Structure formats: structure tokens, C-alpha cells
Amino acid sequence: MIQMKDVYKTYANGVTALNGINIDIDQGEFVYIVGPSGAGKSTFIKLMYREVKQSKGTIVINNTDMSELKEKKVPFLRRNIGVIFQDFKLLPKLSVYENVAFALEVIEEAPRNIRKRVMDVLELVGLKNKARFIPDELSGGEQQRVSIARAIVNHPKIVIADEPTGNLDPETSLGIMKVFEEINSKGTTIIMATHSKDIVNTIKKRVIAVEDGLIVRDEHRGEYGYEA
Numbered sequence: 001m002i003q004m005k006d007v008y009k010t011y012a013n014g015v016t017a018l019n020g021i022n023i024d025i026d027q028g029e030f031v032y033i034v035g036p037s038g039a040g041k042s043t044f045i046k047l048m049y050r051e052v053k054q055s056k057g058t059i060v061i062n063n064t065d066m067s068e069l070k071e072k073k074v075p076f077l078r079r080n081i082g083v084i085f086q087d088f089k090l091l092p093k094l095s096v097y098e099n100v101a102f103a104l105e106v107i108e109e110a111p112r113n114i115r116k117r118v119m120d121v122l123e124l125v126g127l128k129n130k131a132r133f134i135p136d137e138l139s140g141g142e143q144q145r146v147s148i149a150r151a152i153v154n155h156p157k158i159v160i161a162d163e164p165t166g167n168l169d170p171e172t173s174l175g176i177m178k179v180f181e182e183i184n185s186k187g188t189t190i191i192m193a194t195h196s197k198d199i200v201n202t203i204k205k206r207v208i209a210v211e212d213g214l215i216v217r218d219e220h221r222g223e224y225g226y227e228a
């Protein structure tokens with residue numbers, strides 16, 4: 001479902017972030033991306049939702065060759081990919097309900113389906129009772145749950161999370177991980193870049209380590225492998 005062959009990325013300023021990436025990730029896998037700061041993790045995952053374009057090499061996502069994907073088709077690719085960020089990126093003036101519903105409105109979901117789908121997903125992340133709150137009225141962990149709800153409300157095949165627990169304390173982070181495990185148990189592929197040694201060593205999954213733009217390790221039920 002995610003394949004990369006000899007993928008390189010050099011940014012406009014001349015920095016080469018990826019130096020020949022080869023990877024194959026199947027539907028339903030749960031993968032951590034680890035590695036030192038500046039190693040190329042974010043660049044690697046941004047290629048998967050076409051936030052960044054490769055300079056060289058082949059990327060196939062959900063059977064679509066990224067080098068043949070026209071710009072106007074990018075929104076269709078993204079319908080199958082939910083993205084979650086460290087800083088949540090919620091719309092501050094909208095309620096929890098509206099933040100999640102917005103993701104369905106932009107893809108022109110029939111209005112009669114929206115309410116049920118939003119409430120179902122808020123139930124999954126444990127926030128049904130806070131649907132009317134605005135982001136400022138929520139804890140960090142709750143805000144991250146809203147951003148997860150928004151990412152999965154369209155039932156994407158892939159969820160990509162770039163340091164989703166980076167702003168959260170360890171206990172709250174474990175709560176977020178439970179939500180990811182639940183989503184993954186339903187068959188959704190999860191790709192998560194993280195600096196959390198605790199999480200990677202406690203909740204064992206496939207670990208891909210990136211250093212200097214190369215994959216230096218790829219292990220099932222791997223360890224974090226760096227000092228915290």
C-alpha cells in the first residue's frame with residue numbers, strides 16, 4: 001500500500017533530506033518512524049501525502065504512482081489519508097463538533113450523514129460529551145483526540161501522525177496510543193513519527209529508523225534504539 005524505491009529528496013535550498021529510501025508497508029501495519037532530529041523523518045512521511053514531492057525515485061501509495069499524480073488529483077489521494085500533527089492544528093473558533101464535521105463538509109459529504117458520522121467518531125475518541133466545547137476549553141490530550149477524530153472521520157486507509165504525542169505528558173500519550181491501536185485494529189494502516197522511547201519500547205510495533213536520509217534499521221516489534 002506504501003512503496004518507495006530509490007527515493008531522494010533535495011529541497012530548493014540544496015539540502016538533501018532523503019538519500020535513497022526503499023520501503024514497503026502493507027495495509028493494516030502499525031509503523032513507528034524514529035531517528036535523530038533532522039534525520040529526514042518528517043520529509044519521509046510528507047512524501048506519503050504529497051506535502052512534499054520526491055526529487056528522484058518511485059513512490060506508489062494505494063496503487064497510485066505519485067510521479068504521475070496531477071496536482072488537481074491530490075485532494076482525492078488525501079481522502080484516503082488522515083494526517084495528525086504535534087500541534088493539533090484545530091480551528092480555534094469552531095466547536096469540537098464543527099472541527100470534525102468540517103472535514104466531511106469539504107469533501108461534500110451528504111449533510112444527512114454528517115451528524116451520525118461525527119458523533120460516532122467522537123464516541124470512539126471519548127469526546128461525545130464535549131462536542132460543543134471549543135479547543136481552548138480542552139486539555140492538550142483532548143485536543144489531540146479531536147484532531148484524531150477529524151483525521152479518521154472519513155475512514156481513511158492510512159493514518160499518518162507526525163509526533164502526535166510530542167506536546168503531551170506520558171499518561172495522556174498512552175491514552176492517545178490506545179486510540180491509535182483501536183483504529184489500527186480495524187485495519188487502518190498507522191505511520192507514526194516519534195521521539196518517544198517509552199512508547200516505542202512499551203507498545204511494540206514495526207520500527208523504521210532513519211538517519212542522514214537513509215533507512216538504517218527496519219524491525220518488527222523493534223526497539224526505539226536511541227537515548228530518550
Ligand SMILES: Nc1ncnc2c1ncn2[C@@H]1O[C@H](COP(=O)(O)OP(=O)(O)OP(=O)(O)O)[C@@H](O)[C@H]1O
Pocket residue numbers: 011012013015016017035036037038039040041042043044
Ligand atoms: N522545507 C524545507 N526546505 C529546506 N530544507 C528542509 C525543509 N524541510 C526540512 N528540511 C531539511 O531537511 C532535513 C530533514 O528534515 P526533517 O524535518 O525531515 O527531519 P526530522 O527527522 O523530521 O527532524 P525532527 O525530528 O527534528 O522533526 C533537515 O536538514 C532540514 O533542515
